[in-house]
Amino acid sequence: MTLFRKSRSKGDLQQEFQTTVRFLDDSEPIQLPFTKETLGQYVLDKVCDSLNLVEKDYFGLRYVDAEKQRHWLDPTKTVYKQLKGVSPCVLCFRVKFYPADPMKLHEEITRYYLFLQLRRDLHHGRLLCSPQDANLLAAYIIQSEVGDYDPQDHHPNYVTEFKMLPSQNQQQEQQIHEIHKTLVGQVPAEAEANFLKKASSLDTYGVDPHKVKDQKGNQMYLGVTHQGIMTFHGSRRTQIYKWSQIKKLAFEGKTFIAHVNINEKHQPIGYKCLTVAACKYLWRCAVEQQFFFTLQNSFNTPKVRSGGSLFSRGSKFRFSGRCQNEAYIASEDIKRKEPEFQRTCSLPNFARKSDSRLHARNSANLSISEDKGGRGYKENAVDVPRSAVSTESPKVQVPKLGEDVIVAEEMTQVRAGTAYAAAPDMSKQNGGIPIIVTGPSADISREDTSLPYDPEETVYEQDDDDKIAKSLEEQVMDLEKEFQEMQDKNHVESGIQGRNNPSVESSNSQSVSRAAKKGGCSCGKIVAYTFFSLFLTLTVSACVVMFSDIDHPIMNEARNQLSFLEPTRDFLRHQLDNLLSKLKK
Incomplete structure (x- = not known):
């Protein structure tokens, strides 16, 4: 294809x-x-x-x-x-x-x-x-x-x-x-x-983990779910900030900031991401999840902006689509008959090996088609x-x-008895960052399940x-190559026709010339020429205003606005007078 x-x-x-x-x-x-x-x-x-x-x-x-x-x-x-x-x-x-x-x-x-x-x-x-x-x-x-x-x-x-x-x-x-x-x-x-x-x-239902570091530089993970924002240290959930507690989400550079209400006190809590792009992605995910699960309707959703600085306008985001409440209501209005679909099997050979009566017995009460020999799971x-x-x-x-398989370091292996721990006391804060309680070290054995978390x-x-x-760039290059080949082919054909008909050759050469002139100026050159022209225009206008003696309200107001250029004007006039006097001598 x-x-x-x-x-x-x-x-x-x-x-x-x-x-x-x-x-x-x-x-x-x-x-x-x-x-x-x-x-x-x-x-x-x-x-x-x-x-x-x-x-x-x-x-x-x-x-x-x-x-x-x-x-x-x-x-x-x-x-x-x-x-x-x-x-x-x-x-x-x-x-x-x-x-x-x-x-x-x-x-x-x-x-x-x-x-x-x-x-x-x-x-x-x-x-x-x-x-x-x-x-x-x-x-x-x-x-x-x-x-x-x-x-x-x-x-x-x-x-x-x-x-x-x-x-x-x-x-x-x-x-x-x-x-x-x-x-x-x-x-x-x-x-x-x-x-x-x-x-x-x-606890980890719907968690898409984001690797971050706390204020002390300890590696941890943030998970954004329908409940709110969770923190994980090692393989244990240590804290959850529910959406009702979170008043604002922002990011500055690599730092993701959640403004939360803890014990009726407003407190910003920050986490350091690996890159600016990762922090921006975390911020967008958190804002979008918060809107989806907390809004009652998506009409007139606010536009949020964050990450701005002296040299950057930051990033803006506006929620699109329906929120969960609207999705639930829309689902109740679905009137179509339950669609038939084929379940897939991760081991097609294993499924074919099974007795057909077994599958008939297990599918007897289903209202949908279950053809495991169909759109099968490719091993x-x-x-x-x-x-x-x-x-x-x-x-x-x-x-x-596969697509989202990530080769990453595995998180701490724990037994079932220590897999989760109660959230730490929120009064134990250090500079706005929760102190993560890791608990006693767990006994690691082959019987436990290793828990790789964030793909890298x-x-x-x-x-x-x-x-x-x-990629798109490769597709564009292929298109340009094919287009060039078509141009060369047309040029050869037009050359043959031009020898028989000079007017055709002249028309083709003019078209090629116009195309070369049109495509010869890059976007960077256009921007440079635009700024140079604008600077030259402003400079000439300032000179006309400052050196002319026209008595007009508009010119007088312009001179007042450009009064900071008077020392420069006097200096230029002095140099010009000296130059003229030397020329007269």
């Missing part, structure tokens, strides 16, 4: 670019065309239409720039402007706003894509929880994919083939197997609903860190890295055709 198409309009080449869109189930990516005027909302609508999603307010498209900084595609800005400099030109369909109550989502297809997102979060350690909770969630995943446990269909090590946890070990797999045996009778939709209910009750696109891949089973191939480095897997999506 070509990365661009061309069309002719009034003799000019109209550019149309394409971006690759990846999905939550790692199915076949799609190519979406866009032009320089295409807004981000148009692309998001196209993606949701391809998935048959109506409740689209909770989803977004994310990309990673050349500096490995993540961004959400802004629906109100052009795609071209946002993806310029992004290589490869890839957008990833992800959940942007995790609903406070997943069961309030009206359609099952919407809940299914939320389930896929949370499955990824559990896989990467973003859905941080105790080993017991992780094992239960993993058992729900297996129940959804393969149905009831049957010793005739499931060999002793079948759980090993499913990579669901950041660091999966044999003891965990045995516990997952025992839990799976107790879930008999749960159809996929029911297992996924139980998964959502359990996941939404966890070579599973989003999993290399260190987390187990090669003990010969049936499992090492997958390629994004690596893209190759497409099935072994071609990496090109």
